[in-house]
């Protein structure tokens with residue numbers, strides 16, 4: 001990510017976080033605040049509506065006082081003069097005052113006058129009976145306190161306001177002449193008037209029949225318990241406030257419902273929306289400004305510095321420098337880069353000098369080494385020539401010596417010995433002579449073997465050996481070697497020679513004589529270092545493409561320390577010295593065997609422990 005992209009991304013992320021924060025603040029603080037405000041307003045409106053309905057009863061009570069504290073009414077209640085009714089209670093009085101019932105009782109509770117006017121504006125007997133029944137039931141006709149009683153009463157046809165008071169003289173003195181009861185039905189018009197007065201959508205329901213109260217017992221419970229209005233959000237657009245009015249006996253009677261439009265919350269939402277929009281505009285402008293400022297003051301300069309550093313070639317000897325305008329942190333960074341470049345240039349120079357010196361030294365040493373190598377090669381060639389020449393020179397006289405010794409021994413046995421008197425000391429001397437003939441014969445044979453093996457080794461090492469590779473039948477090869485060794489085994493009757501060759505071995509493409517030489521060497525070592533037991537030769541396949549030869553003996557074994565040395569040139573181990581008073585080996589056999597096996601990309605190794613016999617293995621790859 002480039003610096004510019006990173007800056008842009010961070011600014012965008014910050015802007016989004018700020019907007020998300022603003023959204024959450026609006027959602028949970030601003031809008032909720034408006035909702036609470038709306039709730040409080042609806043609660044207040046529901047309370048106002050209830051107070052208004054309660055005031056209706058109070059108005060009726062106040063109106064009742066004018067009539068109940070009046071000498072005329074007192075007289076009528078106690079004496080029953082009929083002109084009182086005619087002059088004061090015609091139908092017009094009811095209609096003017098919106099009264100639906102006027103009842104006057106004497107002190108005994110007997111009805112002096114009763115009038116009931118229905119909503120149509122006519123006297124109505126049925127209503128008369130209903131109202132009278134209610135008055136009797138509520139005990140409003142007699143024995144009221146001085147203040148009287150007022151309140152709502154639930155009639156079968158609907159709610160009504162009742163006000164009752166003892167009838168006194170005009171100066172409010174007693175004794176009471178009876179009781180005056182006035183009734184106003186709570187009609188739709190009354191509720192409508194209240195609605196208009198309060199500028200609210202108010203409706204009044206009887207608690208017992210209001211479906212809302214029936215379906216929401218919890219609502220009624222709350223209203224009854226606290227007398228405080230309850231607010232309910234109905235949907236996105238409407239909110240309802242509920243309050244309760246009790247009847248004259250104190251029982252819940254009327255459920256007042258105020259329905260209001262949720263304009264406050266809507267307004268809150270709009271405020272939140274504009275707020276977010278405004279913030280988005282401000283943040284966008286601020287982010288853009290910030291980015292431009294960063295781009296100009298930081299990003300562009302850092303990018304320029306980066307390009308300059310990239311172009312700097314520290315491999316040349318010319319001193320490179322970067323340049324940045326200004327006096328701030330970026331300019332300081334450029335100065336530091338310049339200091340670093342200077343140091344790198346100095347180090348580079350020192351390094352080059354050291355390298356040049358080193359190269360000279362290496363060239364010098366290489367020349368020395370080449371010289372030494374040439375000398376060594378010369379020496380090696382001389383050694384090869386010398387060994388080759390010496391071996392060839394030794395061969396002829398050695399053959400002659402061997403022939404002469406045999407001839408001399410035969411001559412001594414046939415011609416000299418019969419002439420001698422083989423008594424006493426003469427017998428001893430003759431035996432000594434015969435022993436010496438044997439020793440000379442053996443030593444010459446050993447010398448001959450040594451020269452032959454030395455010559456072979458020399459040829460292999462110099463790469464001048466002629467390898468006559470051919471298809472060789474392995475079983476035949478091993479059998480030949482075993483036959484060649486049978487003489488040696490006959491000298492040691494307590495050592496068996498055993499052979500196990502796996503069936504169906506593939507032929508090997510090798511020089512028969514060389515491999516024969518390897519087998520002879522291992523077998524002759526085996527018989528040489530074994531006193532009793534056996535020497536066992538086995539051949540088997542190792543996987544699909546290698547053949548494993550093993551020569552195992554039950555002889556004296558080889559010390560662990562010696563195992564890695566026995567394949568070295570002219571190494572003759574402890575066995576040779578301890579085992580034979582005069583060495584019979586050459587110390588070349590295993591070295592030569594190793595060279596031959598390795599010529600065919602094989603490997604040879606030995607496993608042994610003193611007293612436990614030895615196992616010599618060699619592996620030859622089966623070609624094609």
Ligand code: ADP
Pocket residue numbers: 521525526529553555556557558566571572573574575576584585586587588589590591614
């Ligand atoms: P040499 O002709 O003297 O036997 P080799 O190279 O064949 O020379 O063997 C080197 C040495 O390895 C021997 O002198 C002997 O100490 C040890 N060695 C080889 N084969 C055996 C064996 N089968 N058992 C014990 N020692 C062995």
